[in-house]
Amino acid sequence: MEGMLEYRGTHSRPPDTDTSPWLRLAAPLQSCGRAGDLRLGRRLHARLVLSGAAAASAFLTNHLITMYSHCADVTSALRLFHAMPRPNLVSWTTLISGLAQNSMHADALAAFASMRRAGLAPTQFALSSAARAAAALAAPRPGAQLHCIGVRLGFDSELFVASNLADMYSKSGLLAEACRVFDPMPHKDAVAWTAMIDGYAKNGSLEEAARSFRDMKREGLVRADQHVFCSVLSASGWLKDGWLGRTIHCSVMKAGFDREAAVRNALTDMYAKAADMEDAARVLKVDPEGWTVVSATSLIDGYIETDRVEDALRTFIELRRQGVEPNEFTFSSMIKGCAMQALLEQGAQLHAQVIKTSIISDSFVGSTLLDMYACSHAGLVDQGLKYFNSMKDAHGIEPKEEHYSCIIDMYGRAGRLDEAEKFIHEMPVKPNAYGWCSLLGACRMRGNKELGEVAAQNIMELEPDNTGVHVSLSGIYASLGQWEDVKAIRKLMRDSRIKKLPGFSWVDANNKTHVFASEDWSHPQQEKIYKKLEELYERIKEEGYVPDTRFLPCNLEDAAKERILRYHSERIAVAFALISMPATKPIIVKKNLRICVDCHSALKFIAKSHHLSP
DNA sequence: GTAGGGTTAG
Numbered sequence: 029m030e031g032m033l034e035y036r037g038t039h040s041r042p043p044d045t046d047t048s049p050w051l052r053l054a055a056p057l058q059s060c061g062r063a064g065d066l067r068l069g070r071r072l073h074a075r076l077v078l079s080g081a082a083a084a085s086a087f088l089t090n091h092l093i094t095m096y097s098h099c100a101d102v103t104s105a106l107r108l109f110h111a112m113p114r115p116n117l118v119s120w121t122t123l124i125s126g127l128a129q130n131s132m133h134a135d136a137l138a139a140f141a142s143m144r145r146a147g148l149a150p151t152q153f154a155l156s157s158a159a160r161a162a163a164a165l166a167a168p169r170p171g172a173q174l175h176c177i178g179v180r181l182g183f184d185s186e187l188f189v190a191s192n193l194a195d196m197y198s199k200s201g202l203l204a205e206a207c208r209v210f211d212p213m214p215h216k217d218a219v220a221w222t223a224m225i226d227g228y229a230k231n232g233s234l235e236e237a238a239r240s241f242r243d244m245k246r247e248g249l250v251r252a253d254q255h256v257f258c259s260v261l262s263a264s265g266w267l268k269d270g271w272l273g274r275t276i277h278c279s280v281m282k283a284g285f286d287r288e289a290a291v292r293n294a295l296t297d298m299y300a301k302a303a304d305m306e307d308a309a310r311v312l313k314v315d316p317e318g319w320t321v322v323s324a325t326s327l328i329d330g331y332i333e334t335d336r337v338e339d340a341l342r343t344f345i346e347l348r349r350q351g352v353e354p355n356e357f358t359f360s361s362m363i364k365g366c367a368m369q370a371l372l373e374q375g376a377q378l379h380a381q382v383i384k385t386s387i388i389s390d391s392f393v394g395s396t397l398l399d400m401y402a403c404s405h406a407g408l409v410d411q412g413l414k415y416f417n418s419m420k421d422a423h424g425i426e427p428k429e430e431h432y433s434c435i436i437d438m439y440g441r442a443g444r445l446d447e448a449e450k451f452i453h454e455m456p457v458k459p460n461a462y463g464w465c466s467l468l469g470a471c472r473m474r475g476n477k478e479l480g481e482v483a484a485q486n487i488m489e490l491e492p493d494n495t496g497v498h499v500s501l502s503g504i505y506a507s508l509g510q511w512e513d514v515k516a517i518r519k520l521m522r523d524s525r526i527k528k529l530p531g532f533s534w535v536d537a538n539n540k541t542h543v544f545a546s547e548d549w550s551h552p553q554q555e556k557i558y559k560k561l562e563e564l565y566e567r568i569k570e571e572g573y574v575p576d577t578r579f580l581p582c583n584l585e586d587a588a589k590e591r592i593l594r595y596h597s598e599r600i601a602v603a604f605a606l607i608s609m610p611a612t613k614p615i616i617v618k619k620n621l622r623i624c625v626d627c628h629s630a631l632k633f634i635a636k637s638h639h640l641s642p
Numbered sequence: 643g644t645a646g647g648g649t650t651a652g
Contacts, residue, residue: 054643058643087643090643090644091643093644094643094644117644118643118644119644120644121643121644121645122643122644124644125644125645126644128645128646129645151644151645152645153644153645154644154645155645156645156646157644157645157646159646160645160646160647163646163647187645187646188645188646189645189646191646191647192645192646192647195646195647217646217647218647219646219647220646220647221647222646222647222648223646223647225647225648226647226648253647253648254648254649255647255648255649256647256648257648257649258647258648258649259647259648259649261648261649262648262649262650265649289649290648290649291648291649292649293649293650294648294649294650295649296649296650297649297650298649300650320649320650321650322649322650323649323650324650325650325651326649326650328650329650329651355650356651357650357651358650358651360651360652361650361651364651364652392651392652393651395652396651396652430652
């Protein structure tokens, strides 16, 4: 600011070309933009106007546009741009990047198109900003056009252009295209690697994300930074691979990023997702900065997922004690926990707390609340309905498909199938497959064949590849003893070449993943596993476990049915984990199919008798 | 003079 004073009263005519005196005027604008100080920026602008310098110099106007963009005042940036008689290449480039920086991505793409219509060939700066906008929009069609322009102009392997193009493809889910841009890049930096690692992770290709991270380390040309670590930690969390996560935690510490808030959040979340709650809590405990709502929510959600609602509640209280406001993520986790444990009072209390905040207008929290009323107890249907009816008027939530599905589920669980059917007919939208699946599940529990068939028919139309629907339907017939219908379904499946997906279970033990199928005795330790399973079986039977053979679609003696259930893959996997791992380690079984009713019950007994969380 | 990436639910 002081520097500006000396320019005061400079009334000489500005030169036609952008020469050095104007360069000196630009410096204060630049630092102002970097600091995001809009007030100071406006004062500098006013002085430049008074001095007559700004209007005459495209150079200074470009700097002003940059300054306003950095200070998030896009309106002023646009006003300056539109007042320019002849915006030059830099003006356009600055505008496009300013729009992209301020999340006006569609406008950034439109500006890029206007620039080309104005007859200017884009610079690599303009191209990379436009690609960034296309990435943020996950818009592969305009993105691919940008890619073509880049190829034509020879910019397509420039660091910034290529990274943003790769990011654009990966955010659009086109990982193969992203690789085609990324692989031949002559120089890759941490940003480029983040685009790939995060692209894989967000598209569910978790192994690929981890492999990409290893590739980066193997090449040894780029050091991982906090962004890379966040992305790969997120992937290892979803992989539920605590061992990989722990290895990365070591690298994080070595690289000195363990004080970085976002990295700590990612670390907490990784451990929580891997069900390693002690380490998740430890990351927060040693945090000198105190908790963030993100990391505490990850911890809370981890406790909920491992059935430790008391610990979640304790964490929730501690969070408030620290003066951190819970957000919609925190509340939905807590409410989910109450639903799972049928903690009606706590659930209602949370509902009351949420009503006092703007979080109540969050559509997702809305579904979670409905889920809670649906799960917990038949008596709460009316409370759930009351809330559902108030969503729109009192809380400004327009009920969506997911909310209607919750109500179907709510009626179904309460056994009020007629009302569920009536509700479906009166809904303003048609139920989605999820809604019909809820209904089918309820019909199975209540042995309602007619309505179950309607639901199944609708699911088959909406999701022709859904093989589970046949299994559920034959479960209904089986529970009613209608073996002819069971046979008919089998024939239908044969004729339409639908195969029941075989169920598999994966479990990690000693840094190795083991896979099991049903009645699968191919594992080298089969004898020990079998013995353990028998032992578990005796024990839980003593503790009150009764096999539930109702839905098994085979017309066999009970003893034979029991035998089939007894060797479902998840039980073999758990028995194997119990004999191969120390008792303190969490056992995480990954499955390709939904767990069956009986395994769910048996595993709960096993967990209880081992003092584990299910 | 102008430019890019990351963490929490379903």
